[in-house]
Amino acid sequence: MTIQKLKELGLKLTPQRLAILNLLEGNMNHPSAEEIYNQLKPQYPSLSLATVYNTLEILAGAGELQEVRIKSDKRHFDPNSAPHGHFLCRSCESIYDLDSGAYEIKAPFNVNGYQVEECTLYFYGICPKCQAAAKNNGN
Amino acid sequence: MTIQKLKELGLKLTPQRLAILNLLEGNMNHPSAEEIYNQLKPQYPSLSLATVYNTLEILAGAGELQEVRIKSDKRHFDPNSAPHGHFLCRSCESIYDLDSGAYEIKAPFNVNGYQVEECTLYFYGICPKCQAAAKNNGN
DNA sequence: TTACTAAATTACAATAATTATAAATTAGTA
DNA sequence: TACTAATTTATAATTATTGTAATTTAGTAA
Secondary structure, eight states, X not given: OOHHHHHHTTOOOOHHHHHHHXXXXXXXXXXXXXXXXXXXXXXXTTOOHHHHHHHHHHHHHTTSSEEEOOSSSOOEEESOOSOOEEEEETTTOOEEEEOOGGGOOOSSEEETTEEEEEEEEEEEXXXXXXXXXXXXXXX | OOHHHHHHTTOOOOHHHHXXXXXXXXXXXXXXXXXXXXXXXXXOTTXXXXXXXXXXXXXXXXXXXXXXXXXXXXXEEEXXXXXXXXXXXXXXXXXXXXXXXXXXXXXXXXXTTEXXXXXXXXXXXXOHHHHHHHHHTTO
């Protein structure tokens, strides 16, 4: 997720790409393409949603970020490309990283002849914040 | 996934619902709504895609079947509602059940304060058939 | 600096899965 | 047999994403 990586991939360093990279760098919010677009639009009025999708597609294809399909309607993106689980809070709808040694699965491996190259792990439940909020409202 | 279950849920036993139930019973193919629709259409020419979606929605909501979101474009449905992993072959695009004790995760549980009620496990790779086919073609 | 060119961006149209709507039909019951 | 709420149906609407074709631009080399 660095400028250097873009160069290595033979990609042009356009302002749009740099802006998207910059927004994603260290971002833990798992934004969707549209959220990225909306956040950058004020600073880059000419920015097109297609460019956002295009850039995300390239970066995901290069393994620089991962798609998170934990929500039914739209895709979300995570600049942390290392394998880790994701958690969707059913109350606030936020997506969190959930990196737990106890529930870690390391690909590649082979089960019953199925050659597993990759795997995704999605958890659904209630996040700590919403649990606390529920308690304060009298359980 | 039985007629009895429909009754228990207070649902009317319409021919459409019975046909969908019957098609899903023991089905290991993880069909999409459209596939179900296309398979039943010849026998039930008046069948509407909306009815298929509606029925699947009800059954999934009642925990009688599970949605499989392993493919990017569309949802698939599995009449086996017991927790188990799914495998998508990147070659033939088939979806398989992948029930492996070694990679089983039992919800509910709590990690770092996150209350996990449910989880899904998706595996991606090459299925045994396609591995064999690749070998026969001279690796 | 300037000119060149392939790559990238943009606006917009198109696609496709799913959902909503409202009228017509029907399963279950009295 | 008639009734009514539930269901089905056809169709329109929605919405995320992708395709397209014209315009712009980053990077390079004269």
